[in-house]
Amino acid sequence: MDGKRILEILYNIYNITACTFKNDYDCDGLDNPNDNCPNAYNPSQKDFDHDGIGDACDNDVDNDGAKNPIGIVDENGNFNISALNGWS
Numbered sequence: 001m002d003g004k005r006i007l008e009i010l011y012n013i014y015n016i017t018a019c020t021f022k023n024d025y026d027c028d029g030l031d032n033p034n035d036n037c038p039n040a041y042n043p044s045q046k047d048f049d050h051d052g053i054g055d056a057c058d059n060d061v062d063n064d065g066a067k068n069p070i071g072i073v074d075e076n077g078n079f080n081i082s083a084l085n086g087w088s
Contacts, residue, residue, distance in 0.1 A: 019027035025038050032038040036045050037054030046055045049063035059067050 026041045028043040037057035040056040042054045042056035
């Protein structure tokens, strides 16, 4: 492996991890203290039930007392209706 390729790899690693060094663990552009879901990528900060927990990491998105099926909310905080197929 030549030096140019090594630098390219290091540059890519830095770009992937740089945000974690800047207090943004999920790399969504919001510092952890201002992020309603600091460990899950959710740049939209959607919070359907307005409980202060972002939909991407809220285990009860609609606050009805029943846990969500896995995968109901995507990484942008959008509901994935297809995840409800067969869920009862």
